[in-house]
Amino acid sequence: MNLRILSSLIFFLIVIVLLGFYWIAPFNEVDFGFKERNYNFSLNSSDTGMQFYQNMRFPASNISYKIEDCPLGKKEDMERAFGIVSNKTILRFYSVQNNEEIIVTCDSKNKIEGGLFIAGEGGPTNITKTSDFNVIKEGQILLIRESQCENPNVGIHELLHVLGFDHSPNQNNIMYNVSRCSQEISQDMIDTINYLYSFPSYADLSIENASAIMHGKYLDANLTITNNGLKDSENSMVKIYADDEMIKELEIGELEIGYGRKISIQNIFVFQINVEKLKFSILYDKAELNKEDNELILDIKK
Secondary structure, three states, X not given: OHHHHHHHHHHHHHHHHHHHHHHHOOOOOOOOOOOOOOOOOOOOOOOOOOEOOOOEEOOOOEEEEEEOOOOHHHHHHHHHHHHHXXXXXXXXXXXXXXXXXXXXXXXOOOOEEOOEEOOEEEEEEEEEEOOOOEEEEEEEEXXXXXXXXXXXXXXXXXXXXXXXXXXXXXXXXXXXXOOOOOOEOOHHHHHHHHHHOOOOOOEOEEEEEEEEEEEOXXXXXXXXXXXXXXXXXXXXXXXEEEOOEEEEEEEOOOEOOOOEEEEEEEEEEOOOOOOOEEEEEEEOOOOEOOOHHHEEEEEOOO
């Protein structure tokens, strides 16, 4: 009887030792490390459409704003949001009393959509399309709820909407449609802003839709001068040449961003006997985004 108890005790001790050896011995190797979280706007390479439309930007990197009818807490949150975006990008925001590009207002009433509280609303309200950009003239932000986070994520989210950014499918990105305090402005968004605003705020006059026909010694011509730049153009001229001889000079005047002027001229007498080509040339003594499209040549159809 005692021998059986002793055998059982020895077996129990052996099992305990083996279990202890199993837990202590390094049979498996586990490598611990920091796993970087993906904050990118896009979850994969196919999700490239960050903005509502392509190349959305304000005319200049210095953007004016006005905050009105907001309690102190929301006003401070919005000012911090402007500061954070400024610190991360080449944009600069400044307060004005009138003629603001971004208007910020507040609402104390809760809004619910899809079973979720709406923290704010924002977006561009005036967009002008040019050949290269969708130029934002005005934007509006409505703050409904104060941010419950250390950073003013609600204000940042709505400001980025005004800058043209759509909602992101990435829940870690600050443009995700449900706000979380851990969300951040991603580097790909910062890079997009810095690229779009790397272009200087110049006008860009171009000649479009030009056509001409000769009736004996008389010329009829039609052309359109368009400002595809980021600034209203000042006075300019267009000169028309038959081969190398100037036959007409016209004043264009000022053109707003995205606007054009159609010119029709008739019965211009041409002294040359044989005209091989017509040249239309814009004379503008200010800097432009691209001066290569200031000239257009039409050859005689043969």
